[in-house]
Amino acid sequence: MRARATSSCWSAPAGSPAASRRLPSSRAFCSGGVHPASAATRQAAAQGRPVLLVGFCVVRMGAGGSIAARASQGRHTSFAARLVMFPEKLCRWLPLWAGALCLGPSPTLGQAQEAAPLPQPRILLVEDKSALREYEVDSVKVANMVTEGLKRLTGKPSAAAAWLTLVSPADTVGIKVNSAPGPIGGTRKPVVDAVVRGLLEARLPPNRIIIWDRSLASLKAAGYDALAKRHGVRLAGSRDAGWDESVTYESPIIGTLVSGDLGFERDGEKTSRKSHLSRLLTGEMTRIISICPLLNHNRAGVSGHLVGLVDGSMDNSHRFSRSGSILAVAVPEILAIEDEAQRRLLGDRLVLGITDALFCQYLGQSKCLLHYTAALGQLRFSTDPVALDVFSIEELKRQRERFKADYSPPDSALYRNAALIQLGESDPARREVIEIFR
Structure with a gap:
């Protein structure tokens, strides 16, 4: 067995304040539960990083849909409107505005707290090509x-000790798979079987382990029902579990409701601007x-962890796939939806x-x-889903170049947006890849 590590010399502190996980404008009111930073955070803002002075943040799709891109941002609240919206803060803000006009720009006005960089992500790549037998794998x-x-x-x-650093026997662990492409093109059952066995060895009760995807029917069609019965674990579809009306994501994009979406059959609605998170989540x-x-994705670059989690968790999600720009904004915002305790319902549960990567499909999608x-013949492990997805996009590009495939998906801003609100690291220079060859 040979091991090789590649990394940059960059390092970062492990901790970061909760406010640094939100959008950069301190008064940005965005859909999806990404809350604005507090007044204390605004007063403690870092030096020299100008951001928007806006009442709400708008991302222009024509500019690529990047939350971070200056060209995609705009000011949508007039000077007078701010006085009406925040009359109780007038006495406090007037001296700052006066100082800005007479003495130059205030160092804190319109600046958000500089987001503390995330710890350097590590990706473990384990390769064993002898595990492949044509399109079958050695379990x-x-x-x-x-x-x-x-x-x-x-x-x-040991494997049990390793699992207990990520989950505990008190957790209910959901194993998210992609079953739609079938048993060969989707998530391979031997990988899931090994994960389930490891969790059971770590003394997690079988009834607290759930193999899930959007549809229970697609899980059964891919053969996961037999695996679940063999280990006594649960099988669930997010659509079959129903949608939680109290946790919604609303955006200006109108979607045509289909069977299974909330309101389609009950209220007879045909369109909606809302999506709802599954009751399963x-x-x-508690852990995912x-x-x-x-697997390639024609708009996001890869049908990876970020897109897969959102598509498998929300109803009325087809509207996000109309363009890469829409997807690049919706996916990070949905992953950052928070509960009342400001814990991310998806992003913080993903451990x-x-x-x-036993097989790599570099063209096609579902x-x-x-x-x-x-x-x-590879499996890749990381606690950073953004770094994993960016790494996968690079591999898909290499395979298309290798086979001279005349296709290249657009460069998606999705992963830069996800990094902006600290869902993970999108910069390849800031990751460490450890390769293990068996």
């Missing part, structure tokens, strides 16, 4: 790859492990991402296309 060797990756990622001597599930295949599939 024993895949299980060894999972064990090796978990132990090296956590620094623990707002109920008992995402296992997704290395581990595993990219199933369908299994074996003629556009390359055998890699």
Whole structure:
């Protein structure tokens, strides 16, 4: 077994304030529960980073949909309107405005707290091409790859100890898979089987382990019902569990409701600007492990952890896929939806991402296309879903160049937006990749 590590010399402190996980404008009112920073945060703002002085933040799709891009931002509250909206703050703000006019710009006016950089993400890549047999995989060797990756990622001597650094027996753990492409193109069952076995060895009760995706029917079609019965764990579809009316994401994009969406059959509605989170996520599930295949996405670059979690968790989600610009804004905002305690219902519960790169489908999207599939024999592990997805996009590009595929998806701002609100790290220079060859 050979191991190789590649990394940059960058390092960062592990802690960061909660306010640094939000959008940069201190008075930005955005959909999806991304709350504005507090007044104390505004007064303690970092020097030299100008941001918007706005009543709300608008992202222009024509500018690529990037929250961070200056060209996509705009001012939408007049000077007089601010006095009407915030009369109780007039006495406090007038001296600052006067100082800005007479003495130059105030160092704190219109500046948000500089987001503390996230810790350097680590990606563990375990490769064993002998685990592949045409389009079948060796379950024993895949299980060894999972064990090796978990132990090296956590620094623990056993798989059970490694799992207990991520979850506890008191947790209800949801294993998110991508079952729509089927048993070959989607998440491979031997990988999920190895994860379930590891959780059971760590003494998690079987009834607290849930294999889930958007549709229970697609899970059964991919063969996950037999796996769940064998281990006594649960199988669930987010759509089948129902939608929580109290947790919504509202945006100007109108979606056509389809069967299974909230309001389609009950109220006879045809369109809606709202999406709802599944009760499966707002109920008992406390931790999420995402296992997704290395599969191309025509708008986001990869059908990875970020897009997969959102698509599998929300109703009326087809409206987000109309363009890459819409997707680039909606996905990070939904992952950042917070509960009353300011905990992210999706982003903070995701404790581990595993990219199933045993095979890589570099063209297509939700369908299994074996003629556009390359055998890699890899599993990739990280606690940073953004870094994993960016790493996957790079691999998909390499495979298209290798096979001279005349296609390249647009450069999505989704991952830069996700990094902006601290869902993960999108800069390849700020990650460490450790490669293990078996």
